[in-house]
Amino acid sequence: MYSGKAISLQALDSGLVELVLDLQGSSVNKLDQLTLNELGEALQQLTEAGASVQGLLIRSAKPAFVVGADITEFTTLFKRPEAELLHWMSGVHEHFSRLENLPFPTVAAVNGFALGGGLELALAADCRVLAEDAKVGLPEVTLGICPGFGGTVRLSRLADLSAALEWMTSGKPQAAAKALKLGVADQVVPATELQDAALALLRALVNDPAASRANRQRKQQALANTPALQAQLEGLSASYTKTLDARYPAAGAIVALVSQHATQSFGTALEMEAQTFAQLAKTTASQSLIGLFLSDQSLKRKAKGWIAKADKVQQGAVLGAGIMGGGVAYQSALSGVPIIMKDIRDEALALGSKTASKALDKLIEKGRLDEAGKQQVLARIHPELEYQDFERVDLVVEAVVENPKIKAAVLSEVEGLMRPDAILTTNTSTISIDLLAKSLKRPELFCGMHFFNPVPLMPLVEVIRGSQSSEKTLATTLAYAVAMGKTPIVVKDCPGFLVNRVLFPYFNGFNRLLKDGVDFERIDRVMEAFGWPMGPAYLADVVGIDTMVHADQVLQVGFPDRMGHEGEPIMEALLAAGALGQKNGKGFYEYGVDAQGKRTKTPSAAAHALIAERVQAKPEVSDEDIIDRLMIPMCLESVRCLEEGIVDSAEEVDMGLILGLGFPRFRGGALRYIDHLGLAVFAQKAVTHSAHGGLYQLTPGFNARLQNGQTYF
Ligand SMILES: NC(=O)c1ccc[n+]([C@@H]2O[C@H](COP(=O)([O-])OP(=O)(O)OC[C@H]3O[C@@H](n4cnc5c(N)ncnc54)[C@H](O)[C@@H]3O)[C@@H](O)[C@H]2O)c1
Incomplete structure (x- = not known):
C-alpha cells in the first residue's frame, strides 16, 4: 500500500487499513506541504481501492498526533496573491472532504497534541478516540489567523456553538475530558489502550454504517435558522464585542465568520472560512505574530546550541535580597535550583523571603502548587548575612545597589570565596561589564545577567558579553536563565545593553x-x-x-x-x-x-x-x-x-x-x-x-x- 515520507497506509485484518502519520526527519508530525500532498495521494489510493477497504484508522507513530500546520511555510505562502492562497486552501479542503466522505467509516486515534490542522484532520474523521492525556485545540488565533482546514465549520457544528467559539478565540489547548463532554471526542481512554479502543470502535462502525453517516451529517449540516439560534448568535456577538481588541482582528473575524456560516451549506461555509483565512493572512497583525512565533522558535534553537556547551548550575547564589535579588532567588528556587540569598541587612532578607512566600501563596490559590510544594520551594532559598558555603556555588548573580564602587568591591570580595571555576554575573542595568571586570582576577568567568522587573513575570534575560567573558561563562549563564524559564539573548556590552x-x-x-x-x-x-x-x-x-x-x-x-x-x-x-x-x-x-x-x-x-x-x-x-x-x-x-x-x-x-x-x-x-x-x-x-x-x-x-x-x- 501507499508509503511516503510522512504518511503510509498499512493493511490490518478484515479489510481495515491504518493511515500512519510519521513525518521522517522530524520529532513531530505537522501538516507541511509534503504531508498534505501525501495525504492527497494516500486518499486517492484508498478511494481507488473500492470495496476491498472496510474502514480506516488514522493514527500517529510519534508521541503526539499532529502539532499543527507547518508555520515556517506560512511566511512565503502568505506572500502569494489572495487568489493563489484561496486556491491552495480549497485544495486542502478537498483532501479533508475526501477523507470525510470515504465510502467506509474512519476513526482518528489521538495521542499527545492535536492542535490546529492536527485537530482539523481528526475532525474530518467520523469519530475520535482521545488518550486521557491528549490535548486538542485550535490555536490559530494566537498567530492572528483563523482555523483554515475546515475547523471553524466542523467544530462549531460538532460542539456547542459558544464552546467552539471559546476554543477558537482563546486558542487554548483543551483537555481530553472537555473534548468528550462537548462531543468533540467520542471516547477517552488510557494512552496505553488508545489503539485497541480506536480499532474496536472502528469495527463497531463497520457493522453500523448508519452511525458513521449520522456523524458525518452532524458536521456537515447547517444549523437551523431559528429565532433561538439568532438570539444565541446575537448574545454571543454582544458578549464578544466587549472583550475584542481591534488590533488583534482574528478573534473578531472568527466570531463574525462562525455567526455567518452557521446556517449556510457545508460547502459555502468552507468557502467563507477560506475567504476569512486569506484576509487575515494578509494583515500586519498575523505577519507580526507569525514572525514572532518563528523568532521564538529560532531563539530556542539557538539556546539549545549554547546549552550543549554549558555546565549545569546546581547551586546558585544571589547577592542582594532587594526587588531584583529577591525575585531571582524566588525564580531559581521555583525552578528547582537551590540558591543562597545574601544581603547585609536582616530586614532585606526577611522581606525577600516574605515576598517569595506570598508569591507561592498565589500559586496555591490558583491551584498550581500545594502547601508541601511551597515548603519545598522555600527550603531551596537559604537566606544569610555572612558568606557561607560559597565554595559550593556554581553561579552567583550580583544584585546589590546600582553603584559602581560598591559593586566592584562586592564582586571582588565574593570572587575570593568562590571555586576557581565558578561563574560570577551581575544584574547591573547601566554599568559597563568591562568596567566591573577590572576589579576581578578571573574576568573570563564574569558576564552580565540582566533580569527585568518583576523577575517572575518578565520573560527576558540579557546575557551581557564582556570583552573577556568566555564562551563557557556565557553558555552556563544562558543555560541557568533557561532553567529558570526565561528567554535569554546574548548582548554585547555597551551603554544600556540592548533594551x-x-x-x-x-x-x-x-x-x-x-x-x-x-x-x-x-x-x-x-x-x-x-x-x-x-x-x-x-x-x-x-x-x-x-x-x-x-x-x-x-x-x-x-x-x-x-x-x-x-x-x-x-x-x-x-x-x-x-x-x-x-x-x-x-x-x-x-x-x-x-x-x-x-x-x-x-x-x-x-x-x-x-x-x-x-x-x-x-x-x-x-x-x-x-x-x-x-x-x-x-x-x-x-x-x-x-x-x-x-x-x-x-x-x-x-x-x-x-x-x-x-x-x-x-x-x-x-x-x-x-x-x-x-x-x-x-x-x-x-x-x-x-x-x-x-x-x-x-x-x-x-x-x-x-x-x-x-x-x-
Ligand atoms: N529594580 C529594577 O527595576 C531593576 C531592573 C533590572 C536591574 N536592576 C539592577 O538590579 C540591582 C539591584 O536593584 P534593586 O532594584 O533590586 O535594588 P534594591 O535597592 O531593591 O536592592 C538592593 C539590595 O542590595 C543589598 N545590598 C547592598 N549592599 C550589599 C552587599 N554588600 N552585599 C549584599 N547585599 C547588599 C541591599 O541591602 C538591598 O537589599 C541594581 O544593579 C539594579 O540596577 C534593577
Whole structure:
C-alpha cells in the first residue's frame, strides 16, 4: 500500500487499513506541504481501492498526533496573491472532504497534541478516540489567523456553538475530558489502550454504517435558522464585542465568520472560512505574530546550541535580597535550583523571603502548587548575612545597589570565596561589564545577567558579553536563565545593553515633545492607542523617575552626540522637585488610594506647571507626529544595535523589545515595524523629523538596505 515520507497506509485484518502519520526527519508530525500532498495521494489510493477497504484508522507513530500546520511555510505562502492562497486552501479542503466522505467509516486515534490542522484532520474523521492525556485545540488565533482546514465549520457544528467559539478565540489547548463532554471526542481512554479502543470502535462502525453517516451529517449540516439560534448568535456577538481588541482582528473575524456560516451549506461555509483565512493572512497583525512565533522558535534553537556547551548550575547564589535579588532567588528556587540569598541587612532578607512566600501563596490559590510544594520551594532559598558555603556555588548573580564602587568591591570580595571555576554575573542595568571586570582576577568567568522587573513575570534575560567573558561563562549563564524559564539573548556590552539603549532614545523623543508643549496625558493616550501597555509618562512613573534619570545620564555619556539634551531634561527637573514616580506617589501623575481603598492615578498639576514653565515654542503636533517622534529614535537605535552587532540578528532585536519592553506584539517589534511601514516611508518620516537631532538620522546600513530593496525580515 501507499508509503511516503510522512504518511503510509498499512493493511490490518478484515479489510481495515491504518493511515500512519510519521513525518521522517522530524520529532513531530505537522501538516507541511509534503504531508498534505501525501495525504492527497494516500486518499486517492484508498478511494481507488473500492470495496476491498472496510474502514480506516488514522493514527500517529510519534508521541503526539499532529502539532499543527507547518508555520515556517506560512511566511512565503502568505506572500502569494489572495487568489493563489484561496486556491491552495480549497485544495486542502478537498483532501479533508475526501477523507470525510470515504465510502467506509474512519476513526482518528489521538495521542499527545492535536492542535490546529492536527485537530482539523481528526475532525474530518467520523469519530475520535482521545488518550486521557491528549490535548486538542485550535490555536490559530494566537498567530492572528483563523482555523483554515475546515475547523471553524466542523467544530462549531460538532460542539456547542459558544464552546467552539471559546476554543477558537482563546486558542487554548483543551483537555481530553472537555473534548468528550462537548462531543468533540467520542471516547477517552488510557494512552496505553488508545489503539485497541480506536480499532474496536472502528469495527463497531463497520457493522453500523448508519452511525458513521449520522456523524458525518452532524458536521456537515447547517444549523437551523431559528429565532433561538439568532438570539444565541446575537448574545454571543454582544458578549464578544466587549472583550475584542481591534488590533488583534482574528478573534473578531472568527466570531463574525462562525455567526455567518452557521446556517449556510457545508460547502459555502468552507468557502467563507477560506475567504476569512486569506484576509487575515494578509494583515500586519498575523505577519507580526507569525514572525514572532518563528523568532521564538529560532531563539530556542539557538539556546539549545549554547546549552550543549554549558555546565549545569546546581547551586546558585544571589547577592542582594532587594526587588531584583529577591525575585531571582524566588525564580531559581521555583525552578528547582537551590540558591543562597545574601544581603547585609536582616530586614532585606526577611522581606525577600516574605515576598517569595506570598508569591507561592498565589500559586496555591490558583491551584498550581500545594502547601508541601511551597515548603519545598522555600527550603531551596537559604537566606544569610555572612558568606557561607560559597565554595559550593556554581553561579552567583550580583544584585546589590546600582553603584559602581560598591559593586566592584562586592564582586571582588565574593570572587575570593568562590571555586576557581565558578561563574560570577551581575544584574547591573547601566554599568559597563568591562568596567566591573577590572576589579576581578578571573574576568573570563564574569558576564552580565540582566533580569527585568518583576523577575517572575518578565520573560527576558540579557546575557551581557564582556570583552573577556568566555564562551563557557556565557553558555552556563544562558543555560541557568533557561532553567529558570526565561528567554535569554546574548548582548554585547555597551551603554544600556540592548533594551535600555533602545528605550531611552524613545524617552529622548518624549522629552522633546514635552518641551514643545505637548501634553503628557495626550502623549500617553496616543502611545497606548498605538499599542504600548502604558504611555511614556506613566511608564516613567512606574519605573521610578530617579531610575529613569540615572539610566538616561548613563546613555547621555555613552552616546553624547545623539542622546545628549539641550538644557535640563524635564525628568531631571521633576526629580529635583522631589518627584520619584509611583514609589513616592508623585510623578507625572499622583498616586493614592480612594475611600474604598482602590489605587488612584490622577494627572499631577505640579508636573503640568513644571513642564509649562519649560515650554519654549508650541509647534503644531499631530497624533502621527507624536508616534513618529517617539518611534523613529527607538527604531533607528534598534537599527544601530543590529549594525554594530550588539545582538546577532534582527530576530533578537525584536524579541528583546517584545519580551523586555512590552513592545506591541501585533506590530512585531521595532524592525518589523519598519518593514511594515516600508523602508521608504520610514525614511521619509525620519527626514521630516531630522531637525530633532542625531536620533532621527538614518544610518548607512539602513540606506544601503533601502537602496537594495531589502527588508529586515
Ligand atoms: N529594580 C529594577 O527595576 C531593576 C531592573 C533590572 C536591574 N536592576 C539592577 O538590579 C540591582 C539591584 O536593584 P534593586 O532594584 O533590586 O535594588 P534594591 O535597592 O531593591 O536592592 C538592593 C539590595 O542590595 C543589598 N545590598 C547592598 N549592599 C550589599 C552587599 N554588600 N552585599 C549584599 N547585599 C547588599 C541591599 O541591602 C538591598 O537589599 C541594581 O544593579 C539594579 O540596577 C534593577
